[in-house]
Amino acid sequence: MQYDLGTLRKLVHRDHVHRSVYLDPQLFTLEMARIFGRGWVYVGHDSLVPNPGDFLTTRIGTQPVVLSRHTDGKIHVIYNSCGHRGAIVCNEEKGNAKLFRCCYHGWTFKTNGDLDAVAMPRGYGTSFDPRDPALGMGRLPRVETYRGFVFASLASDGPSLEEHLGFARTSIDELVDRAPDGEIDLSAGVHRYMFRGNWKLQLENSVDMYHVPFSHESSVSRSGRQFDRGTGQQAGSAISDRGSAAQKWEQRSAWGSRSSGHGYAGHQPVAEEENTDPIHRAYVTLLEKRHGKERTREILQPKRHNTAFFPNMTLQALNQHVRVIVPISVDRTEVNVYPIRLKGAPDEMNRQFVRHLNLTHSAASLIQTDDLECFRRCQEGLASQGSDWVWFARGVETDREDERGDYVNNGTVEVQQRAQFAAWIKLMTAEA
Ligand code: FES
Ligand SMILES: [Fe+2]
Numbered sequence: 001m002q003y004d005l006g007t008l009r010k011l012v013h014r015d016h017v018h019r020s021v022y023l024d025p026q027l028f029t030l031e032m033a034r035i036f037g038r039g040w041v042y043v044g045h046d047s048l049v050p051n052p053g054d055f056l057t058t059r060i061g062t063q064p065v066v067l068s069r070h071t072d073g074k075i076h077v078i079y080n081s082c083g084h085r086g087a088i089v090c091n092e093e094k095g096n097a098k099l100f101r102c103c104y105h106g107w108t109f110k111t112n113g114d115l116d117a118v119a120m121p122r123g124y125g126t127s128f129d130p131r132d133p134a135l136g137m138g139r140l141p142r143v144e145t146y147r148g149f150v151f152a153s154l155a156s157d158g159p160s161l162e163e164h165l166g167f168a169r170t171s172i173d174e175l176v177d178r179a180p181d182g183e184i185d186l187s188a189g190v191h192r193y194m195f196r197g198n199w200k201l202q203l204e205n206s207v208d209m210y211h212v213p214f215s216h217e218s219s220v221s222r223s224g225r226q227f228d229r230g231t232g233q234q235a236g237s238a239i240s241d242r243g244s245a246a247q248k249w250e251q252r253s254a255w256g257s258r259s260s261g262h263g264y265a266g267h268q269p270v271a272e273e274e275n276t277d278p279i280h281r282a283y284v285t286l287l288e289k290r291h292g293k294e295r296t297r298e299i300l301q302p303k304r305h306n307t308a309f310f311p312n313m314t315l316q317a318l319n320q321h322v323r324v325i326v327p328i329s330v331d332r333t334e335v336n337v338y339p340i341r342l343k344g345a346p347d348e349m350n351r352q353f354v355r356h357l358n359l360t361h362s363a364a365s366l367i368q369t370d371d372l373e374c375f376r377r378c379q380e381g382l383a384s385q386g387s388d389w390v391w392f393a394r395g396v397e398t399d400r401e402d403e404r405g406d407y408v409n410n411g412t413v414e415v416q417q418r419a420q421f422a423a424w425i426k427l428m429t430a431e432a
Contacts, residue, residue, distance in 0.1 A: 048094065077143045087104045106120075180286040186322060215370045250410060258418075261310025395413025399418070
């Protein structure tokens with residue numbers, strides 16, 4: 001199948017998409033070039049590389065890269081590939097280095113990617129110039145940070161990060177403002193796992209509130225309540241089955257941007273419960289010292305449950321974490337889940353965030369395993385000839401446009417997924 005603009009456009013309709021967008025390796029290759037290869041992609045957080053020489057290895061789409069902090073304190077994103085014969089240079093997940101040394105012939109590179117030295121430098125021809133940037137680990141043309149979140153682009157031109165984030169930026173603000181010191185820390189560790197499914201399944205799911213009472217029934221129904229939240233919130237996580245929770249849920253806002261693909265789901269009713277625990281009270285006092293009572297009340301007002309930053313990052317406010325989606329192939333995806341600690345908050349509170357995320361989003365957790373199993377089943381079922389179409393029709397008649405031209409709706413609709421695919425087709429059919 002050759003994909004020209006016409007065939008691509010036939011794949012995506014307002015409320016349904018063709019199953020091949022999850023299955024066809026050719027479309028995956030196009031996505032890597034046109035979505036991950038052109039736009040802004042989340043790379044990491046500056047708290048993961050706090051000191052000069054700190055580095056972290058990751059991927060932008062399928063491109064291996066290193067996020068590193070250079071000796072001058074500046075953050076760089078460089079290709080993890082040796083300027084000599086292309087070997088992966090940094091093999092570790094993270095670390096601290098004065099120089100990066102390639103395992104193959106010993107060339108060394110500075111932490112900004114520049115070639116430092118060629119091993120056994122005699123015998124090179126006169127045309128060989130070790131100052132030639134092509135011999136270094138190539139630097140990505142665009143790297144920008146928003147409140148600690150580092151994004152990079154493989155392309156030198158395109159909209160600014162500010163334009164790309166747009167209104168979704170306010171979800172980062174809401175999260176970071178909750179830290180008494182005004183910064184968050186992602187260095188507590190990471191839950192990493194792979195699933196047998198397409199990367200978009202995880203992106204869609206992160207802002208899908210429709211699935212919660214069903215996929216997670218064993219955790220959220222009255223009979224199957226499996227875990228308690230933090231101290232002072234012992235009522236558990238009843239989402240679908242406590243009093244008017246389900247009706248309240250229907251009133252929550254849902255937002256999706258057709259131009260960027262970002263979207264969010266309003267907060268869960270459980271987030272509204274009053275917390276009288278002394279540790280929580282101590283935290284509120286710390287916030288009030290910084291912001292005053294009124295602003296603190298505003299900051300702590302639950303607003304959003306999950307925000308998806310197209311194409312590869314999500315923020316969850318309740319079981320607090322940053323999730324990074326790394327596409328491996330059309331039917332294989334890596335997920336990295338970083339617990340968020342709020343700088344300046346009581347240590348015990350931050351410990352609880354980390355512990356609680358072990359329960360909800362680790363590889364053997366009560367929540368995320370349900371989702372991963374659904375992704376696997378989707379990938380397997382979509383490969384059948386049962387039906388060619390995947391539906392995102394819930395709420396389509398009641399989508400409204402906001403002043404930005406984005407979609408807004410309420411509750412458990414599929415407005416965010418409609419927005420994701422509107423952005424997907426826009427990017428997949430855009431001129432280079
Ligand atoms: S491939 Fe890296 S030094 Fe030869
Ligand atoms: Fe889920």
